[in-house]
Amino acid sequence: MQTSPTQTSAVAHLARSPLAGVFIALAVIFTLSALISPYFLTPYNLSVIARGLAFVGLITIAQSMLMVLGELDLSLGVIGGLCGVISGILMVRLGFEPYSAMLLAILLGGCLGLLNGLLVTVLRLHSLVLTIGTAGIFGGANLVLTRGVAITGIPRDVHYLGRGDVLGVPVPFLIMLAALAFATFVMLKTPFGRYMYAIGNNQAGARMLGIKVDKIRLLVFGVAGAIAGLAGVLMVARLGTAQPSIGETWVLAPIAASVIGGVATTGGIGSPIGAIFGAGIIAIIENIIVLFGVSPYWQGIVSGAIVVLAISFDAISRRYLRRDA
Amino acid sequence: MKKFSMLLACAAAFALPVVASAQDAAGTTKKESYRFVVVPKVVHPWFDKVNEGAQAAAAAIKAQTGSSVEVVYSAPQSADVVQQNQIIDSALATQPDGLALDLLDPSGNRASLEEAQNQNVPLVIFDSIPPEGMAIPYIGSDFCEQAKIAARRLVEVLGGEGEVAIMQGVPTAPNHSIRAECHRQVFAEHKGIKVVAEGIDNDSIETAQQQAAAIMQANPNLKGWVASDAAGPIGIGQAIVEAGKQGKVTLVGLDNLPEMLDMIRDGVADSSSASQPELQGYWSVMLLWAQATGAKVPGYLDTGNAFLTKENVGG
Incomplete structure (x- = not known):
């Protein structure tokens, strides 16, 4: 069968895109889920997936930015939880205006991210190891402040940010998309973003080129912390309470999502869009496991197998598309 | 017209009991x-x-x-x-x-x-x-009552005197924290009973075992244990056996997991207060x-x- 030049060029363009494999894997999982489960494509179920994706998605965006730099921050989920709790304390116990409280909590997230960045850059510590420690400190602070008990009575004004929707699209998902657009623009369309990739590829080389490596790393840690704080306060708005357990499950999934989405743990490769595609795959897997009624004891095997299949499919389809192009 | 109204009234009169019986038919809807x-x-x-x-x-x-x-x-x-x-x-x-x-x-x-x-x-x-x-x-x-049954039993076995410890489960889980609090309330009613330590096992048998072992090391005069979650007493029981304190330290457990039942049968635990x-x-x-x-x-x-x-x- 002959292909037209336009078709060839489209395939070549797709093949050149580093997102091709993960996008096709996402599309295949989405299509199979829709074919197998009659409930999958209902507007309600799609909004459930989108809402769930929003929170982990925000952490995934933050983590993927750091991974492009060659860094990892294992405290992002805990920062989200602590910021959520702080926003609750400010609103309920100290009587702050709700939106100001949320903003302050997000700023705190930025400061905690900066603290991580400062320790990494000034003391030349490995970010992975350092943030295991700071995650313990931030998580401990959360327990000291709450004594393990959720802060209830979050004003209803802010619930909309977590529970509301615009034309059926959950508000947190829209906020996540805005954060994704911001991160993608900065990373792919600005000199700052190009410096990030340069640092991730070769930190010493980037220094020699005159790039202010530590300043950029510091700033990205800060922004990642603020995005984690945003995820935390949005979750408070979603739950209507500030739960001390917020963020506990936001540690490994964002890293896995980023890797599935083509972000290299060694730095310099990938983008937040790919990471969000990876997070989308995980979110759909979590959803269909419930839709299909998979036994909880089989869930690990099933979700793990799907992830392995998705990564394999990504690799195979990339090879196939390159050859075809 | 009059005849029609009469018919309508009669129909309504006959319909009333039917409607009434339909209202009474709660619980009769059936699905395949x-x-x-x-x-x-x-x-x-x-x-x-x-x-x-x-x-x-x-x-x-x-x-x-x-x-x-x-x-x-x-x-x-x-x-x-x-x-x-x-x-x-x-x-x-x-x-x-x-x-x-x-x-x-x-x-x-x-x-x-x-x-x-x-x-x-x-x-x-x-x-x-x-x-x-x-x-x-x-x-x-009643979580509180469940805990009080266990704590009262321990007080009874110890004759109202001795050092005891409480294993908390997950501090953020309301049922676990209620049980821990109710254990404390019972022990506070008995002057001879002194709570010398509290551990947190986060509903993990392994953590409970480690915590219990450390607490018994630090408190050699400890005479008894109660727990606030199902995993706790199993870990405590393992620690008692490993420390060679079976028969010297009394464990009143919680719930009815198979390991808990085995420990009662083997004499590692005295008893258990179990939700069902x-x-x-x-x-x-x-x-x-x-x-x-x-x-x-x-x-x-x-x-x-x-x-x-x-x-x-x-x-």
């Missing part, structure tokens, strides 16, 4: 099949027993009515309210005939419960209480089914606590 979803707090052996009870109820309904009943057991991999809400929301997308839930945090689960009510999905809550202001039938036992998860699962499904048939159900159903000793746990 039902699908109920059970969402516990987390993957845990205690909840496996809840599931066993739920499946038994499904079999009983099928045997008695001929309707097929499927119980889908969907447990979060970690005790995280966010993950639990995600499972509840996804389960709602399958339009089940009912949802039985053990809430991790009533206030944190509220949004998902409101969504279920908006979709007219019958709900039952077990092992926990509904969020404030929400009328949802719930099933469970099988009954909670069984009656959760029964109440969901009753609601699905249009029957009214009680607002609260107490499945009680059982006190297990060597005499009644069987071989």
Whole structure:
């Protein structure tokens, strides 16, 4: 069968895109889920997936930015939880205006991210190891402040940010998309973003080129912390309470999502869009496991197998598309 | 016209008893099949027993009515309210005939419960209480009373004197913290009893074992233990055996996991104050089914606590 030049060029363009494999894997999982489960494509179920994706998605965006730099921050989920709790304390116990409280909590997230960045850059510590420690400190602070008990009575004004929707699209998902657009623009369309990739590829080389490596790393840690704080306060708005357990499950999934989405743990490769595609795959897997009624004891095997299949499919389809192009 | 009005009046008179009987017919709606979803707090052996009870109820309904009943057991991999809400929301997308839930945090689960009510999905809550202001039938036992039964037994065995320790479960889990507090209340009533240490096991047998071992090292005069979760006493029992303190340190356990029963049989533990998860699962499904048939159900159903000793746990 002959292909037209336009078709060839489209395939070549797709093949050149580093997102091709993960996008096709996402599309295949989405299509199979829709074919197998009659409930999958209902507007309600799609909004459930989108809402769930929003929170982990925000952490995934933050983590993927750091991974492009060659860094990892294992405290992002805990920062989200602590910021959520702080926003609750400010609103309920100290009587702050709700939106100001949320903003302050997000700023705190930025400061905690900066603290991580400062320790990494000034003391030349490995970010992975350092943030295991700071995650313990931030998580401990959360327990000291709450004594393990959720802060209830979050004003209803802010619930909309977590529970509301615009034309059926959950508000947190829209906020996540805005954060994704911001991160993608900065990373792919600005000199700052190009410096990030340069640092991730070769930190010493980037220094020699005159790039202010530590300043950029510091700033990205800060922004990642603020995005984690945003995820935390949005979750408070979603739950209507500030739960001390917020963020506990936001540690490994964002890293896995980023890797599935083509972000290299060694730095310099990938983008937040790919990471969000990876997070989308995980979110759909979590959803269909419930839709299909998979036994909880089989869930690990099933979700793990799907992830392995998705990564394999990504690799195979990339090879196939390159050859075809 | 008069004749027509008379006919209409007669028809209305005849219709009245029919309407009245229809109103009385609560619980008579029948379906060929039902699908109920059970969402516990987390993957845990205690909840496996809840599931066993739920499946038994499904079999009983099928045997008695001929309707097929499927119980889908969907447990979060970690005790995280966010993950639990995600499972509840996804389960709602399958339009089940009912949802039985053990809430991790009533206030944190509220949004998902409101969504279920908006979709007219019958709900039952077990092992926990509904969020404030929400009328949802719930099933469970008195956590405080369960703990007090255990603490009083320990006081009795120790003759009202001695150093004791309390193992807390997950500090953020309301049922665990209630039990720990009720243990303290009982011990505070007895001047001869001194609480010398409290551990936190986070519902992990391994952590409980490590904590108990360390506490017994630090308190050589310790005479007795109580726990606030199902994993705690199993870890404590292991630590007692490893420290060679069997017969010197009394353990009054909690719940009825197989390891707990073995420890009572082997004399490692004196006894256990057990909630009855099988009954909670069984009656959760029964109440969901009753609601699905249009029957009214009680607002609260107490499945009680059982006190297990060597005499009644069987071989």
